[in-house]
Every structure is written in C-alpha cells, then in structure tokens.
Amino acid sequence: MEIPSKYEPQRVEEQWYSYWMKHGYFNSVPDDREPYSIVIPPPNVTGVLHMGHMLNNTIQDVLIRRARLMGKNACWVPGTDHASIATEAKVVAKLKEQGKDKFNISRDEFLDHAWDWTHEYGGVILEQLKKLGCSCDWSRTKFTMDDDMSASVIKVFIDLFDKGMIYRGHRMVNWDPEAKTTLSDEEVIHEERQGLLYYLSYQIDGSDESVTIATTRPETILGDTAICINPNDERYSHLKGKKAIVPLCNRVIPIIQDEYVDIEFGTGCLKVTPAHDINDKTLGEKHNLEVIDIFNEDATLNSFGLHYQGKDRFVVRKEISKELEEKGFLIKTEQHLNKVGTSERTKAVIEPRLSDQWFLAMEQLAKPAIDAVLKNNEVKLFPKKFENTYRHWMENIRDWNISRQLWWGQQIPAYYYGDGQNDFVVAESKEEALVKAQQAITSGGVKKVLTADDLRQDEDVLDTWFSSWLWPISVFGGILEPNNKEVNYYYPTNDLVTGPDILFFWVARMIIAGYEYRNERPFENVYLTGLVRDKQRRKMSKSLGNSPDALKLIEEYGADGVRVGLLLSSAAGNDLMFDETLCQQGKNFANKIWNAFRLIKGWEVSDLPQPEASSLGINWFGAKFNQTLVEIEDHFSKYRISDALMAIYKLVWDDFCSWLLEIVKPAYQQPIDRETYDAVIHLFEENLKLLHPFMPFLSEEVWQHIAVRTPEEALVVSQWPIDQKVNINLITEFDFASEVISGIRTIRKEKNIAMKDALELSLLNEENVSKNWDVVIQKLTNVSSISYVNKPVDGALSFRVKSNEYFIPMSGAIDVEAEIKKITEELDYTKGFLQSVQNKLSNERFVNNAPEQVVAMEKKKAADAEAKIETLEKSLASLG
RNA sequence: GGAGUGUUAGCUCAGUUGGUUUAGAGCACCGCCUUGACAGGGCGGGGGUCGUUGGUUCGAAUCCAAUACACUCCA
Structure with missing residues (x-):
C-alpha cells in the first residue's frame, strides 16, 4: 500500500465526518448511562463562523468527545438564536436595497422577509461547525424562534407577570435612533x-x-x-x-x-x-x-x-x-x-429617552444565583477570578428592561383594551386575553361586550436574551413540560463554555432562570474562554477586518491543525493572541503523527526474539504513558485544556516518536519482532485515544488505517485508557540513561564525529546505576562497548551525570585546555550551588523552623553536590 | 471618578495552600546535520536579578503595602 508522505486533511475530513454522521455516533437518547450534556452558546442565526466561535466550539468538542470516550452518554445540543436587533437590522437593510421601507409594510409582511432571511442564511454557521469537526447531536438542533421555544418564552413571561415580577415602567432607556x-x-x-x-x-x-x-x-x-x-x-x-x-x-x-x-x-x-x-x-x-x-x-x-x-x-x-x-x-x-x-x-x-418599557424585577431572582456561585459553589467558574466580576454585577443588579421596539422576536403577550395606563391584560393568546379583558372591565363596573377588535397587542418584542436565558431548560422541553424524561435526564447540564463578555447577558441570567424554573443549577462548570485578539492585541472584529476567514484556515491547515493551534496557547480566561503560526504548529504535529504511522506500517514483521532494548523501551513508555494520563486527567479536572494538550503533544512527539520509536526501530531493511510490533501498535492506539478529542479527524484516519474496524470499533466510540499504577522506577532510570545519551551526543557534536563511527564508553559508576539501560544507550548512540572502570581514563573526553563520570577515549590529541575549562565551569556552578544550600543549612533558624522534610531535602542536595564536586576535582587533577 | 484583572525568556504562557537542584514549557532564535517515517524533520545551544520599592518570614516569582504601566467592566 502506498502511503503519502504528507498528511492530507482535505482528503479525510469530509469522509470521516460523514461516516460519523451515518452511524449516528453523535446522537444521544436517555438511557442507563451517566449523562454528560452541554448546550451550545447559540450563535446568531445569520452569523458566520469567526475565531471566537472556533475557539469556543473546539473546547466544547474536546470536552464532549472525551466524555463520549469515557463511556458517558454525551449530548451536545446545537442551535442558534434569533438575534433580534442584528437580524432585524440586516433585514431592514436588505429591504432598503429593494427600495422598501420597514415602516411602509405590515408587521406580518416584514416577518415573512425575516423568516426568508433566516431560512436562507440560518444554517450556514452550523454547517461551518461541522467542518470544524463538532460532534453535536444535530437531530436536536434548536432555534430560539421555534414554536416550542417561543411558547416557552411566552409561558415564562406570563408566569413572571402573574408573580408580580414583570411590570411596565416609564423609564429612561438607551435609545438607538437608527434602529429605533x-x-x-x-x-x-x-x-x-x-x-x-x-x-x-x-x-x-x-x-x-x-x-x-x-x-x-x-x-x-x-x-x-x-x-x-x-x-x-x-x-x-x-x-x-x-x-x-x-x-x-x-x-x-x-x-x-x-x-x-x-x-x-x-x-x-x-x-x-x-x-x-x-x-x-x-x-x-x-x-x-x-x-x-x-x-x-x-x-x-x-x-x-x-x-x-x-x-x-x-x-x-x-x-x-x-x-x-x-x-x-x-x-x-x-x-x-x-x-x-x-x-x-x-x-x-x-x-x-423616556418611554414605556417592560421590566423584570431582578433583586429577588438574583439571590439564589448569587449563592450558587459565591456561597455553596454549586456553579463553578473557571477561571475563578471571574467570581469577583460576577459578584459585583449581581450585587448591584438592576431591573432588566426586557422589551425591544422591534418586530423580529417574541411579541409581548400584553393586550390593551382601553386608553388607560393599566388597561391591559397578559395572556397566551388573543382568545384568552379577550376573556381576561372582559372580566377586567366587568369587575370595573363597565357594561360593555368586548370583541377581538377591541384588543390591541403590545407592539414590542422581548429581548433575545429573554429567550436564551431559558436555553438549558427549553432545549429539553423543560419549560412546557417540566417533568419530561429528557429534561429530567440531561438537566442540569455539565459544562458551559462561553466568553466572559456575556457573563452577565447570558450566564448569570441562565443561572437565575435555572433556579427559578428548575430549582436547580443549569450547569455545574462554566469555562470562560478568552477573547481572540490579533497580534497587536486588537479584538478581532469584522469592522477592523483583522479576523482571518475561518474556513480558509481550515482549508489551509486542516481542522485538526486549526483546533490544535487555537488550543495550544489559550489558557482559560486569558485572551488569545491569535497567530497563524500556531495553526502551522498544529499542522506539523498532525504530519508528525502521520509519519510515525507510516514508519510503523512500513516495518516487516517476523518471528524473532524480542531485543532487550525494545522490551525496556516498551515498558518504560507504558509507565510514561500512565504518568502522563494522570497528569492529563488533572489538567482536565481544572479545565486546563491547553496544558492537557501540551502534555499529549510532548508524550506523542518526544516520548513516543523521538524516544520509543528510535529504541525499537529495526536496522535498515531488517524486520521487527512480532512482540515489539504488537506492543508498539497497541501503544500507538492508546495515544490516538488521547489525541482524539483534540484531533478527531487525523486520529480516526490513522486508527482506521491500522486495522479494519467495524462501525462499533470506530475510534470516536472507543474507550478512554484506564489509569494504571505508574512504575516510577522505570521512569527515573530512563531519565538517567537519556542524560547519558545526551552527553554522548554532545561529544559527537563538539568533536564532529559522525553517527556511523562507533565509540567506546567507560564509566565510573559512583551512582551505582543499573546496567539494564546499557543496551538502549548503545543503540541510540552507536557505542560499541560500555566498560565499568574504577579510576578515571586518561586521554579521554569526559562528561558527568550526577556524580557518575563517563569517558570516551579519543585517538589523537585531546584539547586539555578546553576540557579543563569545561570542568572548571561545571565546578564553579556546583560550588555556587552548594554554597547556597549550605547557607540555608548553617542557619540555625532554618534548621529549627523548617519542616523536617525540607531540611532533609536540603541535606541531600548538599551531599549530591559534594559528591559531584569531588568527582570534578579528581578529573581536574588527572588532567593537570 | 469607582471596581476588577494582570505585569515571569524575543513572543504566548505555566509556576496548583511560601521550601523539589541559584525559575519551566511551547514557539521563535543561533549552530551543525540533504543517508532509509517526517526539512512540515533530527541533534545540540544561547536567552530571565520574576514591573519597581519597601515589609512579613529561617526562606518570597508566590503573602502584605505603596507605586508605575497595561487591559476589562461600571458610572
């Protein structure tokens, strides 16, 4: 089989996305498993994907894919909001182009245009999310103007009005004279x-x-x-x-x-x-x-x-x-x-401007939401620093003006039947309003029979946030049918990922609605991403034109490359200075993994005994893998997504590719033994599982190349590796050996000795290091023999690891001056270090006050340094 | 004007309740390497008195105070 030497994302992304869709891996229905749910922050229905969305949704996809691999019933609900002011502005502009004026056509006619617009552009952004690899349950896609969503909004308005929390007020408002x-x-x-x-x-x-x-x-x-x-x-x-x-x-x-x-x-x-x-x-x-x-x-x-x-x-x-x-x-x-x-x-x-507006009284509503975040920790903000901002806003909360003088949105269900300030009723339908209005005037002593024509519905619509604050409940039908199976299963959701700029607009209000309508938090964790800025720290915006075209980026670097690029340097809550070189790094990483696969796939397997070095390498990587796995779990638990990715990046690139593959690599055109091959494939697969949430396309592609898999065996639904006990000993031994290897490589560099010229190595094993790793050292440095000696070797280049001293005999002259200089420098450093440690130890107050452990540590440092100084001085003496 | 957040290597950031080799990573940079997975690669290397000044402590990048600068939110 011919495998291209470069990973080609364009070739595989569409293929795997449709494979995933075809087999319904992203769909979720309530079952016995533990649920894990996320609701998407609904983007504007007429919006297009920008960098902020990409970052935000990449993070959500990482979380949801990982949850899926961990065996949870993962459900990511996608959707859009109707963005009343933005959409209405666009529709007005479009009508203007056609020579029409909003105020010369009827409300119904205008809404027809708005719906046309929505149908024409509404799906665009969701399609773009698919390109990014987002594994949403698309069968659940919601829009804040869907019938059931609107009905939820109206129901809540009426409920709050009946509770006396919504009132009409003549207030000074921020009037936009352009949008009116x-x-x-x-x-x-x-x-x-x-x-x-x-x-x-x-x-x-x-x-x-x-x-x-x-x-x-x-x-x-x-x-x-x-x-x-x-x-x-x-x-x-x-x-x-x-x-x-x-x-x-x-x-x-x-x-x-x-x-x-x-x-x-x-x-x-x-x-x-x-x-x-x-x-x-x-x-x-x-x-x-x-x-x-x-x-x-x-x-x-x-x-x-x-x-x-x-x-x-x-x-x-x-x-x-x-x-x-x-x-x-x-x-x-x-x-x-x-x-x-x-x-x-x-x-x-x-x-x-002074005008009549509808307000929602917030003070009482806010109380449980304040407690949830600041007192009992039911809702956790990541990073925590936003709690201060949250507190400040919530404790000084003002009543929410929920009316907008627009047509695109849920029309306020208030019906006026007279000219007086209070001659109105609030009802779900005109029919119901008529009944209520009739009651109102009758009880007021007026004898008149009202007809539908006597009622006039309030012209205004509700603020879009008045729809989206219900989002985590309403997408599961929890407002209209509070006891339905779906909402009982998926609510509260687990994580919410959004930008800090809408902490109040949206996050705080969802928490408020959650407690008011479910008596329960809407989500457990809120991960607040940073804003995506350009290299000059300017916020990316359409008007500045400094935002790269999201889809072009995906085309150029691959979805996986862009995902990695965005995540690599986006610590939670910190703004991300976007730089395309980050995507390049992601693309390079994809290519690295691809080539690791090519290397392994290219080996001929044969029934041979397993070399000692391979067995050691495999065991070591197993330990390293488990250690990293623990580290990754820890990062995830703290929502340190970029740290988790970096840990995997180093595990795959440095430990797997640079070390393990070099250790087990058979000689040119030689076969590899089956035991090693099988183990390496297995370890590679485990790596792919860790990679999958971050790089779903590449990892699935490689996974499917490794073996023929049934749909049930696809990587997207495989099993996240399980923690195993870490053999720390193997890792420390390897670390020591790698320092030895590094020392030999340095000498080769300095003396310009080609890899193909074999070297001989002698050592003074003061540290009593295990000989096990000698085979690995020999293989990676082309050392023909390692001999253990008990006195320094004359006429040899030397280097030290801890207090072990290594010698490489050289034919020809050794530059004694240079050797002396090198050793003297090392000696000076170690002496300086020892001095600083001794300063501490000679301080009585330190020895008396510091914890025992700390003192013991310092003593060990001193002993190590002294041993090393002794070695160095011996070497100097033998040279001079 | 009020509140908040931040200031650590050229850049972007870690540094988890003060002690783990006189501060780490990735990228960038500088050398050398065109052999057989990958030049989108390999190997090696340089680079920071942790914004400034005081204080607390046996010990401070870490805690406290002041100050400078930057950003964010609110009025």
Whole structure:
C-alpha cells in the first residue's frame, strides 16, 4: 500500500465526518448511562463562523468527545438564536436595497422577509461547525424562534407577570435612533469623543443679571425645565428662588438647589433637561419639574425644536450654537473630552429617552444565583477570578428592561383594551386575553361586550436574551413540560463554555432562570474562554477586518491543525493572541503523527526474539504513558485544556516518536519482532485515544488505517485508557540513561564525529546505576562497548551525570585546555550551588523552623553536590 | 471618578495552600546535520536579578503595602 508522505486533511475530513454522521455516533437518547450534556452558546442565526466561535466550539468538542470516550452518554445540543436587533437590522437593510421601507409594510409582511432571511442564511454557521469537526447531536438542533421555544418564552413571561415580577415602567432607556429601539446597558459601548463645552448665558427673569451654564449639548436647551445650583455655592446663593429664561424659546424656568451639582465642573451651574439625561430625570422627579421631550424617535427635533423641527440632533447642535453666538448667548466654547454611549450594533450615538418599557424585577431572582456561585459553589467558574466580576454585577443588579421596539422576536403577550395606563391584560393568546379583558372591565363596573377588535397587542418584542436565558431548560422541553424524561435526564447540564463578555447577558441570567424554573443549577462548570485578539492585541472584529476567514484556515491547515493551534496557547480566561503560526504548529504535529504511522506500517514483521532494548523501551513508555494520563486527567479536572494538550503533544512527539520509536526501530531493511510490533501498535492506539478529542479527524484516519474496524470499533466510540499504577522506577532510570545519551551526543557534536563511527564508553559508576539501560544507550548512540572502570581514563573526553563520570577515549590529541575549562565551569556552578544550600543549612533558624522534610531535602542536595564536586576535582587533577 | 484583572525568556504562557537542584514549557532564535517515517524533520545551544520599592518570614516569582504601566467592566 502506498502511503503519502504528507498528511492530507482535505482528503479525510469530509469522509470521516460523514461516516460519523451515518452511524449516528453523535446522537444521544436517555438511557442507563451517566449523562454528560452541554448546550451550545447559540450563535446568531445569520452569523458566520469567526475565531471566537472556533475557539469556543473546539473546547466544547474536546470536552464532549472525551466524555463520549469515557463511556458517558454525551449530548451536545446545537442551535442558534434569533438575534433580534442584528437580524432585524440586516433585514431592514436588505429591504432598503429593494427600495422598501420597514415602516411602509405590515408587521406580518416584514416577518415573512425575516423568516426568508433566516431560512436562507440560518444554517450556514452550523454547517461551518461541522467542518470544524463538532460532534453535536444535530437531530436536536434548536432555534430560539421555534414554536416550542417561543411558547416557552411566552409561558415564562406570563408566569413572571402573574408573580408580580414583570411590570411596565416609564423609564429612561438607551435609545438607538437608527434602529429605533431600546438597548440594554450592556449593549451600549461608551467611547471617548472629543467635543466642546458650550458656555451659555441665561437671563434672570425680571433682572438684567444673567447666569452662565456649561453644557456639551446646546441643542437640548429647548428641553430645559430648570437651572440647578449647589446650595453650598456662595457664588449663586442670591439666585435662590428666582427664575431664568431659556434662550431662543424664552421659556421661564425655576432655579433650584441641589447638592448633586458639582461646584468644580464648568461654572457650577447646571441646566436641567429631565427628558434627555438620566441624572436630570432624577433631579426632575425630586423637584417636580416639567418634562419636555424635544426629540422624535429618529432623533430629529419635534415641535419643541421650534424652527429646527425635523432636523437631526447633530445638525441642530451646529446650527443652534451659531444662532446662540449671533444672538450673544454663547459666551465661549472649550475643548472637552466626553464619554458617549454608542450602539453595539448600529454604532449610532445613544439618546437617553423616556418611554414605556417592560421590566423584570431582578433583586429577588438574583439571590439564589448569587449563592450558587459565591456561597455553596454549586456553579463553578473557571477561571475563578471571574467570581469577583460576577459578584459585583449581581450585587448591584438592576431591573432588566426586557422589551425591544422591534418586530423580529417574541411579541409581548400584553393586550390593551382601553386608553388607560393599566388597561391591559397578559395572556397566551388573543382568545384568552379577550376573556381576561372582559372580566377586567366587568369587575370595573363597565357594561360593555368586548370583541377581538377591541384588543390591541403590545407592539414590542422581548429581548433575545429573554429567550436564551431559558436555553438549558427549553432545549429539553423543560419549560412546557417540566417533568419530561429528557429534561429530567440531561438537566442540569455539565459544562458551559462561553466568553466572559456575556457573563452577565447570558450566564448569570441562565443561572437565575435555572433556579427559578428548575430549582436547580443549569450547569455545574462554566469555562470562560478568552477573547481572540490579533497580534497587536486588537479584538478581532469584522469592522477592523483583522479576523482571518475561518474556513480558509481550515482549508489551509486542516481542522485538526486549526483546533490544535487555537488550543495550544489559550489558557482559560486569558485572551488569545491569535497567530497563524500556531495553526502551522498544529499542522506539523498532525504530519508528525502521520509519519510515525507510516514508519510503523512500513516495518516487516517476523518471528524473532524480542531485543532487550525494545522490551525496556516498551515498558518504560507504558509507565510514561500512565504518568502522563494522570497528569492529563488533572489538567482536565481544572479545565486546563491547553496544558492537557501540551502534555499529549510532548508524550506523542518526544516520548513516543523521538524516544520509543528510535529504541525499537529495526536496522535498515531488517524486520521487527512480532512482540515489539504488537506492543508498539497497541501503544500507538492508546495515544490516538488521547489525541482524539483534540484531533478527531487525523486520529480516526490513522486508527482506521491500522486495522479494519467495524462501525462499533470506530475510534470516536472507543474507550478512554484506564489509569494504571505508574512504575516510577522505570521512569527515573530512563531519565538517567537519556542524560547519558545526551552527553554522548554532545561529544559527537563538539568533536564532529559522525553517527556511523562507533565509540567506546567507560564509566565510573559512583551512582551505582543499573546496567539494564546499557543496551538502549548503545543503540541510540552507536557505542560499541560500555566498560565499568574504577579510576578515571586518561586521554579521554569526559562528561558527568550526577556524580557518575563517563569517558570516551579519543585517538589523537585531546584539547586539555578546553576540557579543563569545561570542568572548571561545571565546578564553579556546583560550588555556587552548594554554597547556597549550605547557607540555608548553617542557619540555625532554618534548621529549627523548617519542616523536617525540607531540611532533609536540603541535606541531600548538599551531599549530591559534594559528591559531584569531588568527582570534578579528581578529573581536574588527572588532567593537570 | 469607582471596581476588577494582570505585569515571569524575543513572543504566548505555566509556576496548583511560601521550601523539589541559584525559575519551566511551547514557539521563535543561533549552530551543525540533504543517508532509509517526517526539512512540515533530527541533534545540540544561547536567552530571565520574576514591573519597581519597601515589609512579613529561617526562606518570597508566590503573602502584605505603596507605586508605575497595561487591559476589562461600571458610572
């Protein structure tokens, strides 16, 4: 059989993925086994795979594949969310291209377009996850707008409303004038912008005096309803109780006093615009001020804007400042750096706006979620440092504005039957609403028969997170049927893998929902990955264009290469500086394994006695493998995925390929004995099992090349190796031997002696090292004989391992000077080291206070160093 | 302005309750090696006074305080 010398991922990836799919290895149904479940953080339905998804989903796949190999009933539920604002923005843009305007078509028509869009692009990202190798149970794929998922959302809304936790409030919200919707605080990005501070003069009513205020937003003066001064500010105390006149509109407004005003800032005199600033609103409520909203919903001015009506706020800012200047109201301007809230989605500058919104009271709900993470450890965050961030947010939690002025999403099930603020009912359907509304008006004493036409459903939809906070429950049908078999089996899920940027948006809220609706945590462990950044530490984003094309990467380096590349340097919670050379490293690793396979497969097997070296090597690797296995388990238990991978990387590359295969390798064109061959194949297979979660394609490919396998014998469903007792002795002996080998190799290098020229080795075995490994040393260094001597050999090059001394006789002149120099250097180092140890030991307080073990250790160090110094000094004496 | 996290080799990071050879890994770098698995390889090597300054301790990269810088979140 001809095996290509290079591993070709493109050739095998599709083949194995469809093989896995065909045999349904990823599908899960409840059974007697222990469940292991993960729900995917649902990506936006219209999104495409980016580096963050790749990292995130690679980690999930590693966890789920490992669980599957460990015999658990592994279930990874995939899906997408409807991303109301992002998707709606895209649909609006598409309609615009077609010359249509969202506000000229009906809601139903718009939703048809949105569904078309969803069906067209909705599957893309999930298909991309398959390319990455993700072993999701695709038969369970969910979408937050699926009928059952929406029904769950509505049911929860009604339940919370009935419990009195959802209420309607007139609040100041973050208004995105471009998308014409509300944003949550978390969707607002604060940016520093260079702006101006305008100093404006307001005349005092009934006086020639005027007062100067400083503002960053001169256009909002038209909404001013007071001037505020600090009662402790003597400069203005004479103005108490007077009134001021707003420039241009000539409105007469009160001058109020409040300690809120910062005396130092600007002129220490503040204009109050309750409709357009959250702090001003608070002041307004406190002092009973009028509220004048000067903006339309697209942030153009309304009729309060006088002759600026219909113009955009930024245009007005320029024009009004000019007019103010011309009319003598503008005293001066100053450069001013201020923080401006912008929309995460549309980049528009946020306008604080008063409007009617739906809120969910959070304080009570949050309590069990706080305890779960911070008190009883039912939910563990990895890395732990995020607990502080979590605490800070949860303990200062604010009510959640769950309404969005959009169409794409679950429409709020509130039905208005009259004009009053509270003339509404909340119900699952219009029919039910009608009954409730009828009851409401009847009990209110009104004698009127309502019809469906009298009801008007709230226009707004629910925040997308109000769908996804139910995700771990709703994907298993646990909201609609709380006692169904699926949710009882899979819930709580085991691990959640996501980015720290949505710790509050999503993770905290899922924990809240979990306790509210299942009285149980939604997951046990939360692994928070870092953000993927580029080499200049910039966050990868579409707008910067610094994100590599995920699928192109897979094409170039293979899915396994990319997975390894992403994981190699992504310590939990630390940002990952993405660099394509990491993928190259992953690709190289795949190739290394492939070639190890080629080597073994190329051997001719024969019935020969097993060489001593092979037997030793195999036993040693067995021990090393078990030691590494324990280490890997430990890494996994701490979610140190990249450390686990590195341990396997070194096990396979260094221990298996560089050491074991070299030890057992038969001479050129010679056959290998069957016993060794079988053992090496077995060990190789065990390695492939460890590799599989990280490199599923390559490992399956090699596995299937090694032998003909039935579907039941596929690697994807094989058995994770079981821990066995580690023979530490073999490992220490080997380590010593490898140092000897390294010493000989160094001498070959230094003296330029080719490998084919055999050497002779003598040694002073002060350490009393076992002779067992001599055969291995001889094989790997081409040493023809090893003799044990009891005094230094003259005219030989030497090196030392611990206090053993090794000699290689040289024909020709030995560079005595160089030898002396080398030994002197080693001697100096060892003496320095001994000194530092002796310093400790001569310190009485150390000897008296330190634990016995530590003192014993130091004594051993000293003894070892002394022995070595003795050896070195003897060598020096014999040379000089 | 408030809170948090971090600062260890050229880069990315380990260093698990202070003691395991005067700090480790991977990559990068520098030599040498074109023979028979793999140049996407092999062998060998150099490289850090652990941000700074104090303190606690017999002993500090590790604990405490101050300070500088970087990042994140909140206002």
